[in-house]
Amino acid sequence: MGHFSRLRLPSDTHMTTHWKFASRALALSCLCLTLLQPLAAQRHDVDVAVVVHPDTPITNLSMSEVRKVFLGDRQYWSPNIPVVLLIRAPVARERDVVLKVIYQMSEAQFKQYWIAKIFRAESATAPKVVYSNDMANQLVTAIPGAIAFIDSKDVKPGAKVLRVEGRLPGEAGYPLR
């Protein structure tokens, strides 16, 4: 009975201990939040750069032009430079952004789209899959006409970053994030 009454009506000493614990826990949680939230935000807010081979004769694309390129409706930068699409493998954030913003398709729809595109003889090949941003960086600088989406913080020197709607990654209003 004494035990229950102590729980229902705690003494001042117990109350103080609980408050101390509670205030420490709250302070700790605030600290954790302060530290973790920017990390979480950083993961989701970094812009995705549109990167092309340095010799590609283009510096700026509108969103509809980016879409046209990635839909395979535009297949040549110039008569001698075919577009070579590079796209990250599933689960990569860059792929999520491309599917959501550019294609506006689910993973299943994206796969079906390219099967149909080749079946219709509108394109001879599907986008090539790259497994890391390092690989994307390397290939986009090695293959003439290549274009890829790379997390802007992972873009390496030598790659050519395109403006999209006149804006570079990091600038206000950049549409790919």
Next chain:
Amino acid sequence: MGSRCLLSLLFALTTSMLLAQSPASAPPTEPTLQSLLDRIQQLENRINQLEDRERRQEAAPAGTPLAPETTTPAPVTTPAAVPGPTASHEDHFSTGEIRDTERRFPSLQIRGFGDVDFSATDQKGSVSGFNLGQLVLHLASPLSEKVSYFGEISFTAQPTSYELSVERSIIRYDYNDYFKLSFGKYHTPLGYWNTAFHHGAWLQTTITRPEMIQFGGTFIPTHFVGVEAEGNIPSGGLGLGYNVGLGNGRSSILSKSGDSGDSNDNRSWVANLYARPTRFYGLQLGASVYRDKLTPQPGRNFEEWITAADVVWTKEKPEFLAEYANVHHRDVLTLNTWDSQAFYVQLAYRLPWQQSKWKPYYRYEYIHKPEDDPTLVNVLDLSGSTFGVRYDITNYAAFKGEYRNSRHGVNEPRVNGAFFQTAFTF
């Protein structure tokens, strides 16, 4: 103790809830189970490929080049695709992976389509049962940066055997996006459906094509043998494109194209203009004209003019397809004319639940033909509705169930039917 646990729980919940809020405003990156499984499968395939390559490399004599992973003949690699010697060893991929992304010529890709069907109707004399639909093989092979080959072969079950048919066989030279020239056998670029879904039942939402463009039908020539030019038209946001073709036209059997030669000394031609406005991503508008001279019997000639128009919204929420065609025939001898019309309207919607696997649809189709048109003798008037649902079992297989209510011919009773299909690609 209980309070401590409660506070710890509160702390954990608060932290996780607040952290969970941040992806809601940003693009979600949490992988779905399916995408993770896909990824695992992909990585496993990759490991298998690399192990295979290693084994082959060990088995092959020193200096022998590696075989391509994809398919068939000996590849010729474009030198430009090989990365320079400056490639850093810090990169987390091997030269083998780079080789995978090089273009090789020829590089044959084969994809198959198949379907198995069941049908039952209340039409007098009809028999219910299963049938093996078409087995279709599609071939695509870039022969160089500018030249590609596309082929489509179908195997259709017949009472005593299988009918093999070359549905498409095209070799195409791409000059640029505005001009691509090809030769061979095509699906006639007349309207939308005929060049969008071809023989791949898995690609189309419904079990069958609309009757106006049925394979083996005569209302519209579905195949075309000859030469075709296609490409985009510089038009800014309008997104214009074209197809122009010159060919043999229909053979004396109107449902067939002149694969082995023209049935008369007269070329047919087709022109198709379409728009994909960039402002309305998913919308396509098209108009087509087809001109031919038919000789169904020696000494009987008919001029044929087909005009068609289509409006489609290709996104699946909703999907909207509508086509209209008018077929005009004129007897060269008597100058009698006949006009036949057909259209269909199809509406579908990909439901958001259960990983968007369900897609209900409805189609109405209509055909009217003058009774005395001597050319379209096998075409019957049609007024019919189709209600159905498609369920995507996986990314590469679907199950479809349909109820159809239609009337073929004038003053004929309406026929009800239930149809089922599993369609897949492999």
